[in-house]
Structures are given as structure tokens and as C-alpha cells.
Amino acid sequence: MSEDQEWNLPNVTYGFIGIGVMGFPMAQNLRKRIPKSAQLVICEVVEAQVKKFLSETEPKDRVSVASTPKEIAEQCDIIITMLPKGPHVQEVFTNKSTGLLAGAPSSKSILFMECSTIDTLTSNKVNDLVTEAGHRFVDAPVSGGYNGAVAGTLTFMIGGSEELFNEVRPLAEAMGKKENIYHCGKQGAGLATKQINNYLGFVSMLGVSEAFNMGRLYGLNPKTLASVVNVSTGRCYNSSSENPVKGVTPTASASKDFEGGFSTELCQGVVEMALQLGEQVGAKSVLRDVVLKTLAEASEDPRCKGKDYRSIYLHLADIEQNENHV
Missing domain, CATH: 3.40.50.720 (NAD(P)-binding Rossmann-like Domain)
Incomplete structure (x- = not known):
């Protein structure tokens, strides 16, 4: 052939x-x-x-x-x-x-x-x-x-x-x-699907970032925490394949100091589109204000601006990139 x-x-x-x-x-x-x-x-x-x-x-x-x-x-x-x-x-x-x-x-x-x-x-x-x-x-x-x-x-x-x-x-x-x-x-369903997926991905990353910062402050080993989460109910793509703590997932964007990838600013734009879509169809969103505020702040944070959106972890944990490692 x-x-x-x-x-x-x-x-x-x-x-x-x-x-x-x-x-x-x-x-x-x-x-x-x-x-x-x-x-x-x-x-x-x-x-x-x-x-x-x-x-x-x-x-x-x-x-x-x-x-x-x-x-x-x-x-x-x-x-x-x-x-x-x-x-x-x-x-x-x-x-x-x-x-x-x-x-x-x-x-x-x-x-x-x-x-x-x-x-x-x-x-x-x-x-x-x-x-x-x-x-x-x-x-x-x-x-x-x-x-x-x-x-x-x-x-x-x-x-x-x-x-x-x-x-x-x-x-x-x-x-x-x-x-x-x-x-x-x-017509339009492809875009709606893309926006909904990106919204869910960001919400997931926000939860993972909060959880691993909580573990950091308590003194937990992030690799051990990730091992438990990833065989338990907290497991998700961002906890397993894109963990924001450098050294937990070798192939994650964190291993490249969040260079490249889906930028925080692009993520902000798509999430805003998803929330606009939600408004158009009358979907309730209890996370709307928190998500928009966090993304707006992160998009202006030098630790996140121009970086992969998973750098939101640095913003939430209020740490520098050189502090983010196992």
C-alpha cells in the first residue's frame, strides 16, 4: 500500500x-x-x-x-x-x-x-x-x-x-x-469539550498544588505523599504524570522548571472561555471566583508568567523555583 x-x-x-x-x-x-x-x-x-x-x-x-x-x-x-x-x-x-x-x-x-x-x-x-x-x-x-x-x-x-x-x-x-x-x-461541540477539559485540568492542578503544599508545610516527603495519593482516591493526571514538586515525576514540567508547556496566560484565557460557556448554558459554578482570582494573580506573578500553568504551585506555596524539589 x-x-x-x-x-x-x-x-x-x-x-x-x-x-x-x-x-x-x-x-x-x-x-x-x-x-x-x-x-x-x-x-x-x-x-x-x-x-x-x-x-x-x-x-x-x-x-x-x-x-x-x-x-x-x-x-x-x-x-x-x-x-x-x-x-x-x-x-x-x-x-x-x-x-x-x-x-x-x-x-x-x-x-x-x-x-x-x-x-x-x-x-x-x-x-x-x-x-x-x-x-x-x-x-x-x-x-x-x-x-x-x-x-x-x-x-x-x-x-x-x-x-x-x-x-x-x-x-x-x-x-x-x-x-x-x-x-x-x-458545531461548537469540539470547542466546548476542549474548554471543559482545560477547566477541569486547572481545577485539578489547583487541588494538587494545595494538597502538596499542605504536605510540604507538615514536613511530609512529597514522593511518599504522591505514592499514596496515586494509589488512592486523590489520584489524577496532575498528581501522577504532572506533579508540581520537582523530582516526584521525572517527565513532569516541574522537572524543566516549568519552561514551555501550556502557559499560565493561555490557561487563564481558556478557563475564562469555559466559565463564559458555563454562564451561557446556565451551569452553576461554586469555584468560579476562586479560579478567576487565582489565575489572574498567577498570570502576573513572575514565578508563573510565561511558564507552564502548573507553576501555580510556586504561587500557592509562595516559594521560589530553587526551593521546589524533593
Whole structure:
């Protein structure tokens, strides 16, 4: 079986907008797995990223650059977007001069796979405009971080009809782990799932941080405490795989002094989106005020700002990084 057949991707022209930290390796994996004769057109505002991508991605004669999203839409049949925030997504799709919808021809139906982590209201609004113009749209946020993007093991959470899910699944599998491609429900359901998961992950980390600081102040050995917790009812991903005490979990972000990973500021943004979603659907949240206050404080704390959000432990324990070890 050839690689083209294995990935089951059509021999059409693909577009990718947003060649940033996540988008760069995602687009590279996509280029590896679409048919060799297919064209990939990229669009990115940071020129250095464009040059790097062109120099590192094969086959070079099958990768080209568009200066605007409009140019992408004029050329491509399938377009993937990976952008920082909701306003960027709205601008890329709806700008009357340079946007995707300004260039999308009415003679064909383009498939848009929107992978950014943004609010559901913006995503749904863009979906409505895309659909009205005769094209197809799915929200398909990812989980797995930069390492997962490089390894091609991302989790995809997809919102849209069953028909659209089946259409984009091969694309998701080309950039993610086959077993971790989920159809979450109607349009917007992928983003809702992502936000709820991130909210729960932060709440879990907050509890783990409080618990291990309690143990620290009592004088417990954090490795022993973790061993007990991880075979008991307190066990969770953040207590076992991402313990915030350096030396407890060798592969945790704490072992890298919280460098890289899902930053405190990004976590704050996604958690705020999740709580907004909760408000929209009328869900009760007894933790809302505590969560927002803690994240706002941590995002301004030099010990956490720009670091993986699990550095919240340093903020709660009020210790410096050099004090955080077994």
C-alpha cells in the first residue's frame, strides 16, 4: 500500500493558515501525508516562520506561499486554520479585502477545518457565514501541546455533522493520533469539550498544588505523599504524570522548571472561555471566583508568567523555583 493510499487523503490543493508554535509541525505532518503530487499553500504573518518552513519542508516544489487568506481561498480546496485568538479567526475569515470568504469562489464548496482554541460564540458566527456562502466548516481544536504536534499524536475534538466529521477525520489522523479523534457533537461541540477539559485540568492542578503544599508545610516527603495519593482516591493526571514538586515525576514540567508547556496566560484565557460557556448554558459554578482570582494573580506573578500553568504551585506555596524539589 502506498503512503497516499494509507492516509486516504484526496489529491487536491491544501491551505494552512497560522504556521506558529503548533501550526508549524501540524502543517509539516500534513505535507508528509497528503499525496506527493498535491500542493500545500501556507499563509503566516511572521516572515521568519515562512522561510523556516520552506527550508525544512519537502517536497519544496509542492509548497508555496500566499500573502493573504483571500489568496489561500482562491487556490485551495481544503483549508486548515490554527490561530491565537477569536479576533484573529474572525479577521482571517471575514475581512472584506483580505479574508477567506472574500476569496472563496462560489463555484466550489471549500472545506474549512478550524483548529484554533477560541470561544464558541465566535466559532459559531464564523460557521454561519461560511455555511451561508456555500462552504463547509468544522471546529476542531487540539490537545497534546507542541510535543504532540511534532510527534503527530494530537487529540482532535471535532464539532459538526456526522458527514463532516467523516470527511475531516483523515485530515485529523494525518496530524494526530488515530485513536484520539473524537466527534464531540454539533458545531461548537469540539470547542466546548476542549474548554471543559482545560477547566477541569486547572481545577485539578489547583487541588494538587494545595494538597502538596499542605504536605510540604507538615514536613511530609512529597514522593511518599504522591505514592499514596496515586494509589488512592486523590489520584489524577496532575498528581501522577504532572506533579508540581520537582523530582516526584521525572517527565513532569516541574522537572524543566516549568519552561514551555501550556502557559499560565493561555490557561487563564481558556478557563475564562469555559466559565463564559458555563454562564451561557446556565451551569452553576461554586469555584468560579476562586479560579478567576487565582489565575489572574498567577498570570502576573513572575514565578508563573510565561511558564507552564502548573507553576501555580510556586504561587500557592509562595516559594521560589530553587526551593521546589524533593
